[in-house]
Amino acid sequence: MTYDAILLVSFGGPEGPDDVLPFLRNVTRGRGIPDERLSAVAEHYQHFGGVSPMNDWCRRLLAAMREDFSAHGIGLPIYWGNRNWPPMLVDAVSDMHADGVRNAIAIATSAFGSYSSCAQYIEDIGAARAAIGEDAPNIEKVRHFFDHPRFIDSFADKLRTSLAEVAAGQKTRLVFTSHSIPNRMEDTSGPIGGRYSEQHRLASQLVAESAGWEDGWDLVWQSRSGPPTVPWLEPDINDHIADLAAQGYEHVVVCPIGFLSDHIEVLWDLDNEAKETAEKHGVGLTRVPTPDVDQHLVALLRELVLERTQGKPPRRLSGLPTCDPLVEGSCPARGYSSIRR
Numbered sequence: 077m078t079y080d081a082i083l084l085v086s087f088g089g090p091e092g093p094d095d096v097l098p099f100l101r102n103v104t105r106g107r108g109i110p111d112e113r114l115s116a117v118a119e120h121y122q123h124f125g126g127v128s129p130m131n132d133w134c135r136r137l138l139a140a141m142r143e144d145f146s147a148h149g150i151g152l153p154i155y156w157g158n159r160n161w162p163p164m165l166v167d168a169v170s171d172m173h174a175d176g177v178r179n180a181i182a183i184a185t186s187a188f189g190s191y192s193s194c195a196q197y198i199e200d201i202g203a204a205r206a207a208i209g210e211d212a213p214n215i216e217k218v219r220h221f222f223d224h225p226r227f228i229d230s231f232a233d234k235l236r237t238s239l240a241e242v243a244a245g246q247k248t249r250l251v252f253t254s255h256s257i258p259n260r261m262e263d264t265s266g267p268i269g270g271r272y273s274e275q276h277r278l279a280s281q282l283v284a285e286s287a288g289w290e291d292g293w294d295l296v297w298q299s300r301s302g303p304p305t306v307p308w309l310e311p312d313i314n315d316h317i318a319d320l321a322a323q324g325y326e327h328v329v330v331c332p333i334g335f336l337s338d339h340i341e342v343l344w345d346l347d348n349e350a351k352e353t354a355e356k357h358g359v360g361l362t363r364v365p366t367p368d369v370d371q372h373l374v375a376l377l378r379e380l381v382l383e384r385t386q387g388k389p390p391r392r393l394s395g396l397p398t399c400d401p402l403v404e405g406s407c408p409a410r411g412y413s414s415i416r417r
């Protein structure tokens with residue numbers, strides 16, 4: 077296969093106070109999120125002037141990718157489209173079509189498998205292609221990259237620095253956190269189900285080891301939504317911090333393994349809510365930075381592209397089963413949107 081373009085696909089985020097509600101409507105259309113949850117989330121965004129860091133991050137990431145890729149001989153143009161807020165995916169695919177693109181490699185800004193973090197991106201790419209028609213470019217999403225050495229290195233470097241900042245002698249627990257998903261979504265993630273949490277556990281293990289952490293660690297979940305009657309992955313990070321305090325821990329180091337950049341979920345749910353929970357229980361909290369636009373992340377994305385363009389063997393630190401977005405039917409999560417209703 078010869079490729080003639082790269083497409084960065086991200087979530088999208090509001091860029092001002094008036095964007096927040098229309099953005100939330102786009103995200104939650106047909107998803108049964110209660111109104112109370114929506115107004116609470118709107119408020120989280122308004123604490124930051126209605127501006128999510130997502131789009132600015134994508135602009136900085138794109139600039140870094142363009143520079144790095146061309147320095148490494150990858151001359152393909154890089155387009156950018158979001159699922160939920162402009163620049164929209166359909167407009168990016170329309171630009172690609174107008175420019176004569178035939179075969180593109182898509183990179184979604186999520187490392188893990190599950191309906192929300194993978195299949196939904198594939199579906200939205202499909203919808204954008206369908207809007208263009210028969211003649212739309214072919215677009216292939218790259219594999220999950222939670223166990224790529226560059227992904228692990230990025231978090232391990234940041235974790236190592238954060239651990240060095242914790243005052244010596246404190247009873248400290250390392251806690252990895254990611255976006256919770258409904259249990260039903262977890263059950264359909266991956267060829268054997270349960271892959272979303274399994275992939276996170278594996279990545280957390282590798283990051284902890286690589287940073288030289290020899291004590292115990294936990295994987296917890298944050299930012300759940302949906303009706304309270306629907307079970308989502310637990311424990312919630314706030315409950316877990318309370319538990320750790322009760323066990324005599326004095327400090328928690330929180331590594332946001334599920335987030336490539338500072339989403340509102342990081343800035344609000346961790347840096348405000350979890351921090352407040354920790355203070356209430358007399359526990360110190362250090363939040364490990366996200367990869368943002370570091371050299372590891374940019375090199376990781378370059379290597380994912382080279383796997384496709386040059387057929388380089390995938391660099392993986394695990395043999396965990398993962399779906400191949402190229403193989404139809406290898407990702408049961410793709411059935412999630414039809415079974416959930």
Ligand SMILES: CC1=C(CCC(=O)O)c2cc3nc(cc4[nH]c(cc5[nH]c(cc1n2)c(C)c5CCC(=O)O)c(CCC(=O)O)c4C)C(CCC(=O)O)=C3C
Binds near residue numbers: 129186339
């Ligand atoms: C697994 C996962 C990722 C990681 C993979 C990836 O990166 O894509 C992710 C990313 C993100 N989620 C984001 C924002 C939101 N997610 C929501 C709702 C939901 N997320 C879910 C899961 C995930 N979400 C789920 C199962 C729902 C319930 C509705 C449904 O079944 O689809 C809602 C609605 C309100 C609420 O319910 O909270 C909002 C506003 C933003 C933007 C942040 C910013 O602007 O800084 C980003 C990057």
Ligand SMILES: [Fe+2]
Binds near residue numbers: 255
């Ligand atoms: Fe989300």
